[in-house]
Amino acid sequence: MLDRITASLPSLAPAEQRVARLVLADPRAFASRPVRELAELAHVSKPTVVRFCRSMGYDGLADFKLKLAGSVSEGVPFIHRSVDADDKTGDVMVKVVDNSVAAFLAYRNAASTTALEAASSAIVATWQAGKRIEFYGVGNSGIVAQDGQHKFFRLGVTSLATSDGHMQVMSATMLGAGDCAIVISNSGRTRDLMDATDIAKRNGATTIAITASGSPLARAANIHLAADHPEGYDRYSPMVSRLLHLLILDVLATSVALRIGEPLQPVLQQMKDNLHAKRYT
Structure with missing residues (x-):
């Protein structure tokens, strides 16, 4: 979810970019704060906070915060590791499987x-x-x-x-x-x-x-x-x-x-x- 926000930064309006940076700076805090406080910290209006959430493909702030909290607290029990030229067959097998599982779980947590x-x-x-x-x-x-x-x-x-x-x-x-x-x-x-x-x-x-x-x-x-x-x-x-x-x-x-x-x-x-x-x- 955070990777998607980072990738989407250049395409967001300037005000929405400020909200995005607030999320990236402290995801846990963003998920727990009320919209009024989020708007003040990002120096935007409350509708802009909601608009940012919808720009990212979520129904609104509540849906966004729910997915964000789940993504941050649960995480993904697998990490992406690149296959190296000197990897043994067993290493390749583990990395390929783990990379796929990590991608699936990350998608489940962040999908709109x-x-x-x-x-x-x-x-x-x-x-x-x-x-x-x-x-x-x-x-x-x-x-x-x-x-x-x-x-x-x-x-x-x-x-x-x-x-x-x-x-x-x-x-x-x-x-x-x-x-x-x-x-x-x-x-x-x-x-x-x-x-x-x-x-x-x-x-x-x-x-x-x-x-x-x-x-x-x-x-x-x-x-x-x-x-x-x-x-x-x-x-x-x-x-x-x-x-x-x-x-x-x-x-x-x-x-x-x-x-x-x-x-x-x-x-x-x-x-x-x-x-x-x-x-x-």
């Missing part, structure tokens, strides 16, 4: 339910209108985009995934009001993905970015689902980021499935029955 609800509502509205959802990603994120397409077409949402920059621009050009584009990126700075996001948004589609806080892509999309982790993307293959993106898609798909509800059951059962012949008994 407001953003997830907004994204789920947009996708359900797309399903109700008979429109389509498109997944864009390149490199490792392109594989995640394919996984997203696989998850959502089974829910009856017309879905397409592409990892080619030219195809993404052409597909985004064909989107319109009621459609959704889910754009997945580790860095949030890939030019092709930014171009596709801008085109889709300009055409009236809802754009949902799964990417790092404070990145250009996070700022460009209509809805930002923060995927923050300590793993760099300049060494080896991004492992934690891919797993974190897949986890966020799992949460989103489950939320959408629950919202669609009863109409899904016969379709999923028929799909299961039709696949039965594909397996050895």
Whole structure:
């Protein structure tokens, strides 16, 4: 949660930056102080404190303080450790597993339910209108985009995934009001993905970015689902980021499935029955 606030600092308004710095200076104290005192310490108005919390993706000050207190007091019982060239196989195994667990627990503590609800509502509205959802990603994120397409077409949402920059621009050009584009990126700075996001948004589609806080892509999309982790993307293959993106898609798909509800059951059962012949008994 504190990492996300730090990453988002440059994109906040000056008054909200003062609130952010107050949080970073003493998270425990911030979580326990009343809004009047917080406003005085940050030299801002009380509505600015609440606005900062909402800018970070929370319902308001109470929701923000609850998540902050949980994050600070509970912490994460695993820490991120980089894999080194002289690591033995056992060291690599422990580090890779611990890094993934740390990222998952950190996401659980800091995730914005407001953003997830907004994204789920947009996708359900797309399903109700008979429109389509498109997944864009390149490199490792392109594989995640394919996984997203696989998850959502089974829910009856017309879905397409592409990892080619030219195809993404052409597909985004064909989107319109009621459609959704889910754009997945580790860095949030890939030019092709930014171009596709801008085109889709300009055409009236809802754009949902799964990417790092404070990145250009996070700022460009209509809805930002923060995927923050300590793993760099300049060494080896991004492992934690891919797993974190897949986890966020799992949460989103489950939320959408629950919202669609009863109409899904016969379709999923028929799909299961039709696949039965594909397996050895």
